[in-house]
Every structure is written in C-alpha cells, then in structure tokens.
Amino acid sequence: MSKLVEGLYYSKSHEWVKLLGDDVALIGITDFAQSELGDVVFVDLPEAGDTISQEEEFGAVESVKAASDLIAPVSGEILEVNEELVGEPELLNKNPYDNWLLKVKLENNDELGSLLSSDQYADFIK
Amino acid sequence: MENLKKTCLYDKHVELNAKMEEFAGFSMPIVYDSIKNEHLAVRNAAGMFDVSHMGEIIVKGKDALAYVEKIFTNKVSTLIDGQVIYGMMLYENGGVVDDLLVYRLNSEYFLLVVNASNVSKDYNWIVENSNDYEVLIQNVSEDYQEIAVQGPEAEKKILEALNINLQDLGFFMFANYEYKNHHLLISRTGYTGEDGFEIYASEEAIRDIWDVLLKHEVTPCGLGARDTLRFEAALPLYGHELSADITPLEAGFKFFVKLDSDIDFIGKNALIAQGEDLSRRIVGIELTEKSIPREGYEVYHNDLLIGHITTGYLSISVEKPIAMAMINRPYTKKNTEIFVKVRNKMIPGIVRDKKFLEKKYNKTKGA
Numbered sequence: 001m002s003k004l005v006e007g008l009y010y011s012k013s014h015e016w017v018k019l020l021g022d023d024v025a026l027i028g029i030t031d032f033a034q035s036e037l038g039d040v041v042f043v044d045l046p047e048a049g050d051t052i053s054q055e056e057e058f059g060a061v062e063s064v065k066a067a068s069d070l071i072a073p074v075s076g077e078i079l080e081v082n083e084e085l086v087g088e089p090e091l092l093n094k095n096p097y098d099n100w101l102l103k104v105k106l107e108n109n110d111e112l113g114s115l116l117s118s119d120q121y122a123d124f125i126k
Numbered sequence: 127m128e129n130l131k132k133t134c135l136y137d138k139h140v141e142l143n144a145k146m147e148e149f150a151g152f153s154m155p156i157v158y159d160s161i162k163n164e165h166l167a168v169r170n171a172a173g174m175f176d177v178s179h180m181g182e183i184i185v186k187g188k189d190a191l192a193y194v195e196k197i198f199t200n201k202v203s204t205l206i207d208g209q210v211i212y213g214m215m216l217y218e219n220g221g222v223v224d225d226l227l228v229y230r231l232n233s234e235y236f237l238l239v240v241n242a243s244n245v246s247k248d249y250n251w252i253v254e255n256s257n258d259y260e261v262l263i264q265n266v267s268e269d270y271q272e273i274a275v276q277g278p279e280a281e282k283k284i285l286e287a288l289n290i291n292l293q294d295l296g297f298f299m300f301a302n303y304e305y306k307n308h309h310l311l312i313s314r315t316g317y318t319g320e321d322g323f324e325i326y327a328s329e330e331a332i333r334d335i336w337d338v339l340l341k342h343e344v345t346p347c348g349l350g351a352r353d354t355l356r357f358e359a360a361l362p363l364y365g366h367e368l369s370a371d372i373t374p375l376e377a378g379f380k381f382f383v384k385l386d387s388d389i390d391f392i393g394k395n396a397l398i399a400q401g402e403d404l405s406r407r408i409v410g411i412e413l414t415e416k417s418i419p420r421e422g423y424e425v426y427h428n429d430l431l432i433g434h435i436t437t438g439y440l441s442i443s444v445e446k447p448i449a450m451a452m453i454n455r456p457y458t459k460k461n462t463e464i465f466v467k468v469r470n471k472m473i474p475g476i477v478r479d480k481k482f483l484e485k486k487y488n489k490t491k492g493a
Contacts, residue, residue: 038145038350039162041440042418044469060469062418064161064439065350067469 002032002125005097009112010121011073016097023109026100027073029061029092032125037063040092043085045070045101050078052104054111059101061092074111076104133178134271134329135336142346150242152179155348165354165442167345168318172277174344175352177324178332181245182270183238183252189259191233196391197255198228199374199383205230210298210313213382215248216393220373220400224248225364227315229300237311241364255392271332275344276322276355278486284312284323287342288335292323297489305331314488317352319359321488357437358444360410360480366421366436367408367450375400376407376452378480408436409458410482411449411466413475419449419466426465426472432457435466444482453477 009017014033018026034040042062052058052072059070080103085091091099106112116124130153139146144155155176158164167173185194195202200213209230215223224244229237240248249265256263275284281292290303292312300313308331316322325335340346353363362368367377374383375397384391385398413419419438424431438449449466457464458477465472 038157039160041162042416044417057469062440064165064354064442065156067418067420069469 002030002035003097004031004118004122006118008097008118009073009115010118010124011071011115012124013069013071013073014125015071015073017073017112017115018100019112020103023106024079025074025076025104025106027102027104028100029070029096030121031096033061033068034092034096037061037066037068039064040089043089043092043101045081045085046078048078048081051107052076052078052102054114061089070101073115074104075107077107079103079105131179133176134332135176135178138333138336139176139346144346144348147349149349150179152242154179155346157348157350158346161348161350161354162442164345164347164351168277168320168322168347168351168355169443170278172275172279172283172322172344173347173351174336174339175274175276175347175349176272176336177274177352178271179242180270180272181240181242181248181265181267182326183240183245183249184236184264184266185238185252185261186235186264187259187261188234189261190236193256193259193261194228194236194238195389196259197252198226199391199393200228201384201387201389202228202230202236203387203389207232208299208301210300210315212298214368214374214379215251216374216391216397217370218393218396220375220393220396221370222364222368222372222374222377223251223370225362225368227313229311229313244364269328270326271329272324272326273332273335273339274316274318274322274324275339276316276318276347277320280320280322281488283339283342283344287338287344295323297487306334308334310335317359317361318355319361319483319485319487320355321486353437354439354442357439357450358441358483359485360450360482363437372408372452373397373400376404378408404455406433406452406454407458408450408480409453410478410480411435411438411451411464411475412478413447413449413466413473415473415475416447417466417468417471417473418447419451419468419473419475424467425451425453426467427457427462428465432464441482447475448478448482450480
C-alpha cells in the first residue's frame with residue numbers, strides 16, 4: 001500500500017504539491033512513484049531561477065532501469081532546488097514526502113484546483 | 127498477464143513479492159527487492175536467477191558434430207565431451223540468428239542453449255538447414271528448467287545447500303550430478319562476469335533446489351540485475367548488441383568467430399568479405415558529466431549523428447555512467463569526444479574500451 005499525506009495536492013503523473021504560504025510551494029514525487037521506479041540513482045533537475053509550466057516536463061527521476069520524466073503539477077518560478085538529492089538520490093526511496101525536489105513561487109494558485117486531493121489520488125492509483 | 131507462459135518457479139516469485147513483467151512471452155521476475163542489492167549480492171556473495179525460460183535444442187545423430195560446425199561460429203571440432211562453448215549462429219549475410227552455448231555430450235549429441243525470445247526461430251532455422259545431414263533435432267525447452275547460481279560464493283553455497291562438490295568442474299565444463307534421485311546437468315558458466323554455475327533439471331528438482339538455496343541465503347535476483355551484471359561484463363544481449371542486422375564483427379566479438387579455420391560455417395563468407403573494413407562497430411562510452419546514457423539515445427560528434435546507445439547504465443559496481451554504443455567509423459577510436467543526447471541536452475563523454483569491469487571467472491581447472 002502506497003503512503004499518502006493528507007493536505008497535499010497530487011497530480012496524475014505522481015507529483016505532489018505542498019503549499020507553504022500564499023504562493024510558495026514544494027514539489028516532490030509520491031510514494032507510489034518511487035515504489036514503481038525502484039532504486040532511484042539519479043535526479044535531473046532544473047536550476048533556481050528557471051520557470052516551470054504546468055503539465056510540461058521539467059526534469060527526470062532515474063532508477064537503475066529507467067528514466068521517468070517529471071511533469072510540472074503547477075507553473076511558477078523555481079526559488080530553490082533540493083541539492084541534497086543530487087548527492088543522495090536514494091532519499092526519494094526512503095521518504096518521498098520529506099525530500100522535496102523544488103521550491104517554487106506559484107504563478108497561478110487556480111492551477112491547484114486541477115490537482116487531486118489525497119483521497120482522489122488514492123482512488124486513482126488503486 | 128493471463129496469456130503469458132510461466133516457469134515452474136512462478137508461484138515462488140510471486141510469494142517473494144517480485145515485480146513480474148513480460149519477457150519473451152513469459153511472466154518473469156524483474157526485481158524482488160532492489161536491483162542494486164541483487165546486483166551486489168552476485169558481485170560480493172551469491173545470487174540465483176530463474177532462467178527456465180531459456181531455450182534448449184538437442185542436435186543428435188551420426189552427423190551431429192559436422193552439422194553443429196556448419197551452423198556455429200566458434201570452434202566445435204576441438205571440444206571434448208563435457209565441454210561448453212559460446213558462439214553465434216549466423217545468416218548467410220553475416221547477421222546473427224542467435225548467440226548461444228553449445229554443450230558437447232558426445233560427438234553425436236549436442237545441447238544448444240538459446241535465448242528465450244528466439245527459440246522457435248532458432249529451431250526452425252536449425253531444422254531448415256539440416257537437409258544434407260543425418261541428425262535429429264528436438265526442441266526440449268519444456269523439459270529443461272534452469273537456475274543460474276552466480277557469484278564468488280556460488281560454489282560454496284551449492285556444496286552447503288545441495289551437497290554437490292563442484293570444485294573440480296572446470297571453466298566452461300559440465301557434468302551430471304545426482305540430487306535426491308534427480309538428475310542434474312551443471313556447467314561452470316554464466317552471464318554475470320563472476321564465477322558461477324548453471325543448473326539444468328526437471329521442474330520438481332528445480333523447485334526443490336530453489337527453496338534449499340533460498341534457505342542458504344542465496345539472494346534471488348531478477349532480470350533487472352541480470353542485465354546490469356552482464357552489461358558491466360560487456361556481455362552482449364541479443365536484440366541490443368547482436369541482431370539480424372549486426373554481425374559479430376561489428377559487435378566486437380571476433381574472438382568467438384573462427385574465420386581462419388577450414389570449417390565453412392554459414393555466414394563465414396559474408397564476414398570475410400566484411401573483413402577489417404567495418405563501417406561501424408560497438409564501442410564503450412563513458413560520460414564525463416553526471417547523467418545516464420540509456421538504450422536508444424543518440425550519440426553525436428559535434429553536430430553529427432554518429433550512432434546510438436545499445437545498453438547503458440549508471441553502473442552499479444563501476445559507479446560511472448557507461449554504455450555500449452554502435453558508432454560509425456571513424457569515431458570509434460578511443461578517447462574520441464562525443465555527446466549523448468539525454469532529454470534534448472548534449473552530455474559530453476568519450477569513446478573507451480568495453481572493459482568496464484575485471485571479470486572474475488575461475489579458470490583454475492580447465493579442459
């Protein structure tokens with residue numbers, strides 16, 4: 001059974017969004033995503049200052065066997081990249097909800113409305 | 127997955143929570159727990175693989191030796207009874223039908239172990255070419271189940287678990303053994319670059335052996351680790367480094383092709399014509415920036431497309447982004463600067479040899 005965290009927003013491409021303030025959010029991948037991937041060995045992320053656009057690819061998480069594109073659940077400007085993951089990508093297997101990928105300044109909070117709640121996401125991955 | 131074939135160990139894989147996926151028409155375990163852990167178990171201790179999906183074809187009869195010589199690239203004539211040899215079967219144009227192991231039981235009885243995905247193709251091809259020979263050809267894949275036990279502790283684990291002493295079995299040699307009234311054929315062969323064994327037996331015996339090895343802490347390994355292990359040892363996988371469109375010379379396996387012998391195996395003339403003047407060949411590649419070169423990715427020299435990756439990983443044991451790639455001449459020279467296109471980014475690297483890892487075969491006892 002995949003772990004879920006209540007209060008996060010989930011995308012169908014298995015990213016989560018955690019709202020930190022009015023328009024600042026963390027983005028990560030779900031427990032379901034890390035478990036499907038297996039041993040994560042590399043995380044390919046953009047840089048702070050870059051922008052991401054909802055439903056567009058912004059990087060990849062790679063396991064031993066395959067590369068899986070990261071799809072932006074929301075649009076915005078990247079404030080910070082979790083550099084810890086570059087050295088220790090396996091943290092995503094250990095705890096995908098604490099180990100976020102990007103901190104972003106949201107461009108449009110309305111986009112959150114197109115994402116799933118934890119209950120809806122739980123149904124989606126059933 | 128209902129229509130997929132199952133090996134006799136299928137229920138055991140499911141019990142171990144393996145991730146099952148289709149491979150060559152079979153539902154096979156890709157990974158049990160972690161490809162990385164399974165890979166390292168084989169490099170450092172012992173791992174076992176269900177390879178019951180592999181195909182087995184018998185060639186026997188008065189002309190068996192002559193016929194195997196005709197369809198096989200490596201030198202069969204000097205094999206002794208109980209010896210195994212690796213090589214390929216080729217089409218007339220030099221493309222590869224399959225790569226395989228040939229076991230010589232005696233001069234009138236050979237066992238060919240072929241890739242699961244190629245069994246029917248191989249069988250048909252072997253039958254089609256046999257008209258002028260007095261041979262009987264049988265596809266016995268259903269009767270032969272197989273476990274590969276690989277790693278530096280493989281010999282010790284088999285002794286402890288099965289009470290079979292393989293100390294005197296030479297590299298690429300095989301023999302028959304008894305185990306609880308079952309008949310086993312065991313060879314000192316494998317597909318990992320480590321010392322190890324391949325055990326062929328009936329379903330009942332293989333199921334028993336799997337359980338006993340598991341109790342003796344031999345790590346069950348899936349096809350995921352099988353691929354990362356064989357890749358680091360620069361062993362080819364049919365459909366990647368070898369295919370109907372790639373000759374063994376282009377793949378860099380000249381060693382397994384005896385062009386200077388007086389045996390005219392099928393495809394030999396095409397290879398002689400191809401000669402040293404290859405327009406492309408498979409080389410090693412190492413990226414100099416952190417990224418992962420994966421199968422199918424394009425390889426460039428400046429802006430020029432010069433080839434593609436056939437297999438690549440962020441190697442588990444070597445801990446570098448390395449790959450095998452089919453590259454056009456003249457960019458096949460060592461230290462040629464190349465770029466691999468990864469998600470529309472050009473990642474720099476160089477051409478290198480394929481000796482990613484020192485193989486640790488046990489060749490103390492030989493033929």
